[in-house]
Every structure is written in structure tokens, then in C-alpha cells.
Amino acid sequence: MTDHNFDERRSLLRGMGALALLAPALAATRAGAEPVSSLPPAQQAQLAAMPADARKVHEDLMALPDLQMHGDEQILMMLYPGFTALDLVGPYFFFASLMGATVHLVTTEPTLAPVKSDLGLAITPTVTMADAPAKADVLFIGGGTAGTLAAMQNPAVLAFIRSRAATARFVTSVCTGALVLGQAGLLKGRRATTHWAVLPELALFGATPVDARVVTDGNLTTGAGVSAGLDFAVAVVAALRGKGYAQALMLQAEYAPQPPFPGGTPATTPKAILEPMAAMQAPFAEMVRKVAKA
Numbered sequence: 001m002t003d004h005n006f007d008e009r010r011s012l013l014r015g016m017g018a019l020a021l022l023a024p025a026l027a028a029t030r031a032g033a034e035p036v037s038s039l040p041p042a043q044q045a046q047l048a049a050m051p052a053d054a055r056k057v058h059e060d061l062m063a064l065p066d067l068q069m070h071g072d073e074q075i076l077m078m079l080y081p082g083f084t085a086l087d088l089v090g091p092y093f094f095f096a097s098l099m100g101a102t103v104h105l106v107t108t109e110p111t112l113a114p115v116k117s118d119l120g121l122a123i124t125p126t127v128t129m130a131d132a133p134a135k136a137d138v139l140f141i142g143g144g145t146a147g148t149l150a151a152m153q154n155p156a157v158l159a160f161i162r163s164r165a166a167t168a169r170f171v172t173s174v175c176t177g178a179l180v181l182g183q184a185g186l187l188k189g190r191r192a193t194t195h196w197a198v199l200p201e202l203a204l205f206g207a208t209p210v211d212a213r214v215v216t217d218g219n220l221t222t223g224a225g226v227s228a229g230l231d232f233a234v235a236v237v238a239a240l241r242g243k244g245y246a247q248a249l250m251l252q253a254e255y256a257p258q259p260p261f262p263g264g265t266p267a268t269t270p271k272a273i274l275e276p277m278a279a280m281q282a283p284f285a286e287m288v289r290k291v292a293k294a
Contacts, residue, residue, distance in 0.1 A: 014244065027161035067244030072100040073137040076164060078177075079125045080108040082147015085117040086226050087174045091140060097249050098241060106132045108157050120146050129160045138236065139168040143195065143226070145284055152183040152291050162186070172221045172236060174229040179288055181222075182207060191217040194223035195283035196266055204240030204292040227264070230255060 077088060096103045107115055107125035114122035141161065144151075151157050161184045164240050165171045173181050178194035181187055182205025192207045193199065193215040202209040213228045214221065214235045221239070223232030234255070238246035251258070262268045266278070 002251055033137075054168075059113050064244050066242035067248070068241045069245065070100045071098060071241060073098060073240060074133050074135065075101055075103045075107050075138040076132055076136040076138065076168075077103060077123045077140040078106050078108065078142065078151075078157075078161075078180075079115040079123060080144070080147055080151045080154075082118045082150065083115070083142050084175060084226060085119065085121045085123070087142030087144070087177065087229050088123070088140075090227070090229040091233040091236070093253065094230075095138070095140075095248055098237065098245075098253070101137075104132055104136075106160075108151065108154065108160075118147060129156065132160075132164070134164075135167045136164050137169045137240070139164045139171050141177035141180045142179040142229075143173070143179070145176070148176045148179055149287055149291055151180050153294075155262060158184045168219070168274040170219050170221055170236060170239065172223075172232070174223040174232055175225045176288075177207075178202060178207075178222045179292075180219075183292065186220070190220050191215050192220065192222040193224045193228075194222065197225075197278070198285050198288050201285060201288045201292065204289065230257075 053155060075098075077090070077092060077095070092103065092105075095101065096097075104127045105123065105125040106115075106127055106129055108129060109115065109125075112125050112128065114124045116122045139161065157180070161180065165181075165184070165186055171181065171186060173192075173194070175195045175254065177188065178192050178199065181192075181202070182202060185205075187202065187207035190207050191210050192202055193212050194202055195211050196211070199209045199211060205286065213224050213231045216235065221236055222227050234246050234250060236248060263270075263273075266274055269277070
């Protein structure tokens with residue numbers, strides 16, 4: 001994975017691609033800000049060359065309420081050894097699809113070598129903590145197990161998170177990434193969620209645990225376990241660009257989950273499966289308690 005600039009993200013969106021070109025002009029015109037004539041010459045030329053019917057489609061979309069097509073957000077997504085890939089990749093798709101935004105994959109390691117997830121999927125970071133932007137619109141921490149515990153005990157990682165959280169518009173996490181935020185002292189007095197297996201442990205960090213897929217408390221937004229990262233990302237996109245933009249990306253991703261059978265939560269999983277799975281998770285919860293108390 002690499003940083004996505006304005007032009008690269010258009011190819012990612014495919015069917016919405018031309019919107020990336022029109023977004024700055026149309027959003028500015030609607031807001032009464034800079035006119036088309038203030039765009040770079042290359043973009044003005046592309047706009048002029050676009051067929052009238054295609055331009056009309058984009059203008060219709062841009063006229064919809066609660067839809068800001070363009071921005072310049074700086075988004076920091078942390079990569080640490082042993083992270084859970086889906087915690088990161090699901091939200092990455094939605095964040096990288098924000099036209100004009102820049103997503104930085106921030107490694108906790110000293111070099112830009114690929115960082116392996118807990119199941120061996122390696123992702124290449126784009127920046128080290130030392131070189132990451134000083135200010136971010138979104139700070140994101142994904143989860144894991146042993147890797148999360150290591151991140152919770154890494155002073156440099158915690159210092160970085162505190163520094164960026166101090167000025168971020170949104171401080172966020174998915175799954176056990178909330179534990180890292182907690183260890184950094186960012187959950188005190190806040191409502192938050194995390195993976196069901198360690199949800200009660202959030203109280204150790206001064207948080208109020210909430211059993212929900214996505215929980216927002218002020219500028220803090222946390223997602224529950226792994227797959228909840230998709231719900232989480234939709235919520236954050238809506239906060240950044242409006243419900244209409246989020247719905248457009250949901251359609252682009254065909255995000256309309258329909259599991260083939262009930263499950264996925266303690267309440268909907270058969271007891272014969274829940275009990276051994278909970279027993280398997282118990283040692284991790286105990287390690288979290290030890291780290292929190294230390």
C-alpha cells in the first residue's frame with residue numbers, strides 16, 4: 001500500500017472517478033468559495049473536455065444535501081507488528097476513498113519495511129512516527145493480541161499517540177486498538193467499545209464500556225471487534241464528509257452485510273460455541289489487566 005494522492009484515489013473509486021475531478025470546483029461553487037477559474041490549468045482543461053451529460057450527472061450528485069465531495073484531511077493509521085489486518089484494511093478502503101484526503105500508514109518501527117499482521121499479511125508503511133505529520137484530522141489505532149500488548153508497553157508509541165491525539169479532530173480505534181488508546185490515557189471519562197472479549201477491561205482505563213458496534217463520545221470514535229471496522233469507517237466518513245458521501249462509498253463497496261446465519265456476538269452465538277471461545281480469549285483479557293495495572 002502507498003499514500004493515495006488526489007489522482008491515485010480516482011482509480012480506486014472507478015465508477016466515481018470523475019467526481020474526484022469535479023469535486024473541488026463544484027463544492028466550492030456551491031459554497032460560494034473559489035470559482036472554477038481558480039483551479040490549476042490542467043484540471044480546468046479536463047473539466048472543459050468532459051462531455052456535458054457526464055458533467056450534469058456529477059453536478060446532480062454535488063447538489064445533494066449532506067455530501068461534501070472534496071477535502072484535504074490528513075489521516076494517520078498506525079501499523080505495529082502483530083496488528084489484525086482487517087482492523088486496518090476495512091477502514092483504509094473508506095478513508096483512502098475520501099477525495100483529496102491523504103492517508104499515512106505510520107509504522108512504529110524505525111524503517112519503512114513491511115509490517116506483518118498477526119496472521120502474516122505484510123503491509124508496507126508510508127511514514128515512520130518520526131516523519132509523520134504533526135497534526136492530523138483522524139488518528140486511527142487498530143487492534144491485535146500480542147502485538148497490541150507490545151504496543152501498549154512501548155513508551156515511544158504511547159508518546160506519539162498522545163501527541164497526535166492532542167490536536168486531532170477525531171481520535172479513533174477498532175477492536176483492541178481501544179486498549180492502546182486507554183493505555184495512552186485517552187479514554188478517561190469517555191464512553192468506548194472494543195472486542196467483546198475485553199470490553200469490561202476498558203473500565204481499567206477510566207472508560208465506560210459500551211456494548212455497541214460503534215460508539216462516539218465527543219471526538220472519540222471506537223469500533224467493536226474486527227468486522228465492526230466497516231461500520232466504524234462509514235460513521236467516520238459521514239462525520240467528515242456527510243451521510244451522502246458515506247452512502248456513496250457504501251454503494252461503491254456494496255456494503256450491505258447479510259450473514260448466512262446468526263452469530264458474531266456473544267448474544268447471537270450458540271452456547272456450545274460461545275463458552276469455549278470465551279475460554280480461549282480469557283488469557284488475553286488477563287494479560288490486558290496485568291498491563292493496565294502495571
